Amino acid sequence: MYDEPLAIRRERYQAGLLIRVATCLIFVAVFGVIATLVPQQARHSFIAPSIALILLALINYPFWVLGEAKQFPLQHFYAHWVIDLVMLTTILHALGGIDLPCGFGGYLIMIVTSAVFLSRVASIIVATGSTIAFDTLVFCEHVGIVSHQVGVWDHHYSVPAQVVIVLASNVFFYLFAFLVGALSNALKAVSGELAEARDRLDEQNHTLEDQVRTRTLALEQKTTEIEEFVQIVTHDLKNESVGIVELSRRLEEVDAARLSERGRRYAAHLRTDTRRLNEMLTQLLALFKVDDTTGKMHRVDVHKLASGLVEVNSRRLSEKGITVLVRELPVIQVDELQFQHVLSNLLDNAIKYCGDKPRATIEIRWIEEGSRHRIEVEDNGIGVAQRQQQRIFQLYHRGTDQLVNGVTQSGAGMGLAISKRIVERWGGEIGVKSRIGVGSIFFFTVPGVRSQGTDEHG
Numbered sequence: 001m002y003d004e005p006l007a008i009r010r011e012r013y014q015a016g017l018l019i020r021v022a023t024c025l026i027f028v029a030v031f032g033v034i035a036t037l038v039p040q041q042a043r044h045s046f047i048a049p050s051i052a053l054i055l056l057a058l059i060n061y062p063f064w065v066l067g068e069a070k071q072f073p074l075q076h077f078y079a080h081w082v083i084d085l086v087m088l089t090t091i092l093h094a095l096g097g098i099d100l101p102c103g104f105g106g107y108l109i110m111i112v113t114s115a116v117f118l119s120r121v122a123s124i125i126v127a128t129g130s131t132i133a134f135d136t137l138v139f140c141e142h143v144g145i146v147s148h149q150v151g152v153w154d155h156h157y158s159v160p161a162q163v164v165i166v167l168a169s170n171v172f173f174y175l176f177a178f179l180v181g182a183l184s185n186a187l188k189a190v191s192g193e194l195a196e197a198r199d200r201l202d203e204q205n206h207t208l209e210d211q212v213r214t215r216t217l218a219l220e221q222k223t224t225e226i227e228e229f230v231q232i233v234t235h236d237l238k239n240e241s242v243g244i245v246e247l248s249r250r251l252e253e254v255d256a257a258r259l260s261e262r263g264r265r266y267a268a269h270l271r272t273d274t275r276r277l278n279e280m281l282t283q284l285l286a287l288f289k290v291d292d293t294t295g296k297m298h299r300v301d302v303h304k305l306a307s308g309l310v311e312v313n314s315r316r317l318s319e320k321g322i323t324v325l326v327r328e329l330p331v332i333q334v335d336e337l338q339f340q341h342v343l344s345n346l347l348d349n350a351i352k353y354c355g356d357k358p359r360a361t362i363e364i365r366w367i368e369e370g371s372r373h374r375i376e377v378e379d380n381g382i383g384v385a386q387r388q389q390q391r392i393f394q395l396y397h398r399g400t401d402q403l404v405n406g407v408t409q410s411g412a413g414m415g416l417a418i419s420k421r422i423v424e425r426w427g428g429e430i431g432v433k434s435r436i437g438v439g440s441i442f443f444f445t446v447p448g449v450r451s452q453g454t455d456e457h458g
């Protein structure tokens with residue numbers, strides 16, 4: 001049998017008491033109404049029953065306190081019912097006993113509530129109690145053990161009518177007890193099964209969560225192992241590729257005279273391809289490095305950082321005749337290495353794809369956008385065609401136009417894809433606004449706010 005939790009017991013116990021109080025008060029009101037309908041001399045008969053009902057309602061308060069103290073024992077309802085039976089029978093007697101129309105209905109209310117709040121057995125016990133109480137009252141009034149209250153009603157049932165009322169009420173008592181009791185038992189069984197099923201489901205959910213947690217951990221461990229392995233291999237491959245670039249350079253430059261035209265072409269291709277491979281491996285290693293720092297927040301002076309990057313690139317900038325303006329930039333809380341990676345990548349691209357104009361310019365600036373920073377790198381370089389603007393953020397995707405001042409720009413098509421991954425990981429956004437032949441504005445956002453500083457480099 002399902003053991004009801006305390007909360008449910010409390011709910012049912014208190015609901016039982018409230019229903020009792022409500023029923024008593026409703027009957028007081030009903031008596032009030034009836035008293036206005038009966039003849040003047042019969043009215044006083046309703047005063048005592050109404051007081052009895054109010055007392056019956058008040059009795060529920062000690063039961064409420066008792067219930068709280070004893071963890072809502074539902075068997076205390078039997079004590080209620082004994083009191084109710086006695087009171088109800090006394091009230092019936094005061095109101096004319098057998099002559100009160102449908103007087104036995106009061107017992108039916110008790111039988112139904114006992115079925116709902118306890119069980120079928122309880123309602124049969126209450127039905128038996130009701131039968132005994134009602135029949136005894138009618139018998140005692142009939143033989144004169146207690147005096148019959150006359151004058152409340154202007155009728156008095158004959159003995160055969162009294163027998164029919166008593167028999168019919170007894171049948172009703174048991175019928176209600178069986179039917180409502182069975183129904184309520186079935187309902188309780190179903191709700192018990194439901195509660196058990198819910199408990200089983202909760203248990204299964206916990207087991208499942210545990211399994212998922214264990215497997216996620218195992219998976220994370222495996223992923224870390226694989227990443228470490230790839231990192232080592234990438235590193236070794238990069239070292240090898242440096243060697244091959246150097247060998248192909250020597251082949252091309254030192255032994256060029258001994259090579260055929262085709263051999264020289266092959267050596268040149270070898271060098272370009274290996275350089276590309278080297279660039280890809282460099283980017284991959286940078287990504288691993290950036291991944292390692294995830295979650296380490298620093299206070300970063302973006303102006304200082306940007307100026308430093310400009311300084312590092314000063315030779316390239318003066319060779320290409322590019323002026324860089326570093327506008328007012330903020331001090332922010334961010335993963336410094338990741339932030340530097342993104343900004344240096346955008347600056348590197350701007351330098352790469354700028355310089356075909358007489359006054360080549362790059363501008364690094366900051367816009368405060370509500371609760372986030374927006375950093376922009378603008379150049380007046382070759383620009384990106386509209387249809388390419390989304391795709392350049394995909395891995396290995398390079399723009400169709402790579403010519404700047406007649407020189408094809410080398411690259412692996414990984415920089416923007418890695419930057420996108422970094423920015424999105426900290427909850428930011430990265431994008432570009434560009435017009436072919438006019439220039440581009442690459443931007444990215446970082447959550448948080450604060451500002452300072454302006455500088456100019458040329």
Ligand code: ADP
Pocket residue numbers: 349350353379381382383384392393397398399400401410411412413414415416417440
């Ligand atoms: P890479 O520069 O190595 O090709 P990226 O992922 O950094 O790889 O850039 C992808 C492509 O986006 C580049 O090949 C280029 O076509 C385009 N691009 C990036 N930055 C600019 C820029 N400032 N101006 C014009 N095109 C750009």
